[in-house]
Amino acid sequence: MAILLDKETRVVIQGITGNEGSFHTRESVQFGTKVVAGVTPGKGGSDLDGIPVYNRVIDAVEKQGANAAGIYVAAAFSPDAILESVEAGIKLIVCMTEGIPVVEMMKVRQALKTSPARLIGCNCPGITTPGAGKIGFMPNFIHKAGNVGVISRSGTLTYEVIWQLTNLGIGQSTSIGIGGDPIPGTNFVDLLALYEKDPATDVIVMIGEIGGTAEEEAAEFIKSNVKKPVVSFIAGATAPPGRRMGHAGAIISGGKGTAAEKFAALEAAGVKVEKNPAQIGKAVQEILTKK
Amino acid sequence: MKIHEYQAKNVLREYDIPIPRGDVAETAEKAKEIAASLKTKVVVKAQIHAGGRGKGGGVKLASSPEEAYAAAKAILGMTLVTHQTGPEGKLVQRVLVEEASQIGKELYLSLVVDRARDRECVVFMASEAGGMDIEEVARTSPEKIIKVAVHPAVGFTAFQARKLAYGLGLDKAQIAQFTNIAKSLYRLFIDKDASLVEINPLVITADGNLLAVDTKINLDDDGLFRHPELKDLRDESEENPLEVVAKNTGVNYIKLDGNVGCMVNGAGLAMTTMDLIKLAGGEPANFLDVGGGASADQIEKAFRILTSDPNVKTILVNIFGGILRCDRVAMGLIQASKSIDMKLPMVVRLQGTNVEEGRKLLKESGLKFEVADELFEAAQKAVALTK
Numbered sequence: 001m002a003i004l005l006d007k008e009t010r011v012v013i014q015g016i017t018g019n020e021g022s023f024h025t026r027e028s029v030q031f032g033t034k035v036v037a038g039v040t041p042g043k044g045g046s047d048l049d050g051i052p053v054y055n056r057v058i059d060a061v062e063k064q065g066a067n068a069a070g071i072y073v074a075a076a077f078s079p080d081a082i083l084e085s086v087e088a089g090i091k092l093i094v095c096m097t098e099g100i101p102v103v104e105m106m107k108v109r110q111a112l113k114t115s116p117a118r119l120i121g122c123n124c125p126g127i128t129t130p131g132a133g134k135i136g137f138m139p140n141f142i143h144k145a146g147n148v149g150v151i152s153r154s155g156t157l158t159y160e161v162i163w164q165l166t167n168l169g170i171g172q173s174t175s176i177g178i179g180g181d182p183i184p185g186t187n188f189v190d191l192l193a194l195y196e197k198d199p200a201t202d203v204i205v206m207i208g209e210i211g212g213t214a215e216e217e218a219a220e221f222i223k224s225n226v227k228k229p230v231v232s233f234i235a236g237a238t239a240p241p242g243r244r245m246g247h248a249g250a251i252i253s254g255g256k257g258t259a260a261e262k263f264a265a266l267e268a269a270g271v272k273v274e275k276n277p278a279q280i281g282k283a284v285q286e287i288l289t290k291k
Numbered sequence: 292m293k294i295h296e297y298q299a300k301n302v303l304r305e306y307d308i309p310i311p312r313g314d315v316a317e318t319a320e321k322a323k324e325i326a327a328s329l330k331t332k333v334v335v336k337a338q339i340h341a342g343g344r345g346k347g348g349g350v351k352l353a354s355s356p357e358e359a360y361a362a363a364k365a366i367l368g369m370t371l372v373t374h375q376t377g378p379e380g381k382l383v384q385r386v387l388v389e390e391a392s393q394i395g396k397e398l399y400l401s402l403v404v405d406r407a408r409d410r411e412c413v414v415f416m417a418s419e420a421g422g423m424d425i426e427e428v429a430r431t432s433p434e435k436i437i438k439v440a441v442h443p444a445v446g447f448t449a450f451q452a453r454k455l456a457y458g459l460g461l462d463k464a465q466i467a468q469f470t471n472i473a474k475s476l477y478r479l480f481i482d483k484d485a486s487l488v489e490i491n492p493l494v495i496t497a498d499g500n501l502l503a504v505d506t507k508i509n510l511d512d513d514g515l516f517r518h519p520e521l522k523d524l525r526d527e528s529e530e531n532p533l534e535v536v537a538k539n540t541g542v543n544y545i546k547l548d549g550n551v552g553c554m555v556n557g558a559g560l561a562m563t564t565m566d567l568i569k570l571a572g573g574e575p576a577n578f579l580d581v582g583g584g585a586s587a588d589q590i591e592k593a594f595r596i597l598t599s600d601p602n603v604k605t606i607l608v609n610i611f612g613g614i615l616r617c618d619r620v621a622m623g624l625i626q627a628s629k630s631i632d633m634k635l636p637m638v639v640r641l642q643g644t645n646v647e648e649g650r651k652l653l654k655e656s657g658l659k660f661e662v663a664d665e666l667f668e669a670a671q672k673a674v675a676l677t678k
Contacts, residue, residue: 076516101484101514102404106443109411125613139613139644154559156611160666163611163642180558182406189408209559212406235562238547238569239578246543246558246580248513249406254426259566276570277563278667 002129002174003149003194003201004092004118005068011135012037012057012066012090014073014081016048020096021072024137025051028070031140033133036064057088068092070126070135075099078122079108082185086117094135095121095185102248105183112185119185123247125155125177138162138175146171148284149195151188152207153180153214153249157235157277161207164281170288173201180209180247188218196226203229203287205280206271210236211250211257219265230271231283234259237275292510293340294524297387299508302483306475309468310503313389322363325388327356335362338385340529342507343373349383352391359388384528392504397421397492398459399428400473402480405440413480415439415447415473417455421492447477461495468501483521484514533596540592542581549574551673552603552635554593556581556615564609567667573674576603585615590623595631606637607673609666617641617649625656636676637661640669 011028015021016038025048029035037052037060044055052064060066069085071078071094078097085093100122112119120127126136130145142159144166152158158177165172176191178184188206195201204226208215215234222230237259239245241252252258267273274283297315304310312329315338316322326333337349344350349371351362363386372380398421405414417437420428428435437458439451452470461469472493480488487509494504515522527535537544543558551568555561558580565575577600581593597606610620620641627633637660641649653660661676663669 075513099513099516101517102486102511103481103484103514106404106411106413110442110444137614142643152559154557154563156555156557156613157559157563159611159613159643160560160563182404183411187408207559209562214408217408233563235559235566238565238575239562240545240547243545243578244512245545245562245578248511250558250562254429276667277567278665 002132003191003198004176005127005129005132005135005174007132009068009092009133010034010036010064010066011068011070011133012039012060012064014039014057014069014071014085016040016051016053017043017046018072022048024072027137027140028134031134032131033135036060037066057084057090061088061090066090068135069094071095071097073097079104082108082119083111086111086115091117093117093119093185094124094126095119096124096126096136097121098123100181102182105181109183109185118190120176121179121185123181124179125158127174127176129174130172136177138177142166143175144171147173147200147202149173149198149201149204150175150207151191151204152177153209153247154207154235157207160277161205161280165284168281168285170281170284173198180249182212182249188214189221192218192221192226196228201228202291203231203284205284206230206232208232208234208262209247209250210234210239210245210252210259213257215262216265219269219271222271223269229287231274231280231287232266232271233274233277233280234262235277292512292515292525293529294508294510295338295340295385295526296336296506297338297385298524299506300503302479302508303503303506306479308472308475308503309501311389311392313387315385315387316363317367317385319360319363319367322386322388323356323360326353326359329388329390332391333359333388334391335359335366336387336389337366337369337371337383338387339371339376339381339383340526341373341375341381343375344371347371347373349373363388381529392494392502393497394494395497395499396495398495399423399425399491400476400493401425401487401489401491402476402485403487410440412443413441413477415441415451415455417459419459425491441477447474462499465495465499465501472501483518484511485509486511533600537596540589542579542589542593542596544593544596545578546600547575547577548602549576550602550604550677551607552576552597552600552605553607553609554579554581554597555609556585556611560609560611564607564670567670568607568674571667571670571674573670573677576600581615585623587619587623587626590620591627591630594624594627598631598633598635603635605673605676606635607669608637608639609669610641610643612641612643612645612649616645617643618645618652621649621652625652625658628658638663638669638673638676640664640666
């Protein structure tokens, strides 16, 4: 068991014939993911290593039973690609694309509100359930199946944390990067609720960063809704205000969104706050041995 | 991306939002000409990417073209220090010369993106406490700020304009003007992919009309690809020279004040590396994210940027190889160290894809550096080397 992605997940890759799309499709297949179709408008009828390519997402749904989508298309076309999957009835949409204008994401969020589809990303490394598959580009070798749920706004920092866990012999139920954009499709709160309900998850690791209020909202939610132990780290305690730290969402503006505020909110919600990111794995280990 | 006041006002003009008559000058002679053509009292305003210009001596009134000449002469070329520039200040290269407005009352009006969950929309903020620092108003008297959230699919509506206008205590004629201005501002915000549009003050002139006397527009970097004309408004002289070089080579770099230079892949891990340096008792010299698909060439360029900061005493390389392979990073490091004759001590921490090949390459290169396996160990070693 896990959340969102399991053995029943049948993936269509939008942008499968591009450089990134084809490379990460092959990696995902090696990881055991059921990639059942690809979509590139204009390339319908071709294939990638035997995976059929269609012109439209709806064809992948009707002919191959796709129920999840991974998106590797340019920023200018990604909002449309997301909406196409929503319309086709895809339940889990994961968009890796970086650099989508905020104005477009406001509209996409509106469309998602009236649909059962869940969007992860954009600008994210994706989702991995060890033993079932992955959508996105987390490196294959870092994972190990187990009972820790990992959620993060970052990419490589997520790998770092998963790798720390794996090296301590601690496996993961599902690991998810929600992305570094100001308006993500899925937020900490949504996933905390899913992990709380998931019988395969015993401990949750939440990696936040400066900017916005997602961590404060998570703290508020944890206080009354999450019984499972949560370990958390916030990146960017040393970041100067007013500067975008790589991610479009990682910016302290108007004195709001600092790491100190977020650490304090999480601590007040009973979260095990770990200020040394090299110790996150150990903090989880301590909780697991006490159990 | 930030743009200058005069550039922002050109955008407002495009949307028929009333602004004072005027033009931009790079010389005192041009400032005099503009003042002469306006045939009225003028205000000469320094054009830099920072607020608080008036207090720093960057805004002067002039009642004749000769006075405008003198004011421009004094402001152009000065290094203006305000609460937003930092102690080093900013060199003034241009002034905006505008007709001085007969101010009756000062209002505040802005549009920003609300990122919070289940809001995700553009929000108008208006206040009768114009001309002041709005963050200060928000702290001390939040009831003085009127907020209106615009539904992304519905757009800005007339009743929302009225809600703001009546809240600001405007009269009937002004409400019509205000509604037009607010509607245009929303259109501008969406059309141009703005991240902030602020008019402070929005002035009610002595004769009762509305006028955007000062304005600030920030643009969403991610929207620039579809606005080539706005991309051209970038003023590289306003940015740190090393950051300009970095941006033009596709490396994410922000200069900081410390002495441990760091090179990392991924923004989150780069921030974390800075935090670890601080935790180990040091100060990071920069934020640097080489990106996920960096080539050996890009690594070399990043390295050059890092080492051209004279404050850097030691270098910490922290790479978690995923898509970016460790052997490629090692090749870039070797290439860079050889071509720039690096003398600074270096700590390298590699993990992930092809880590063994990467470590082997570094070992055989004959370069001097310390290896660290763990995150914190790497930071501690780097900090120790600065002492």
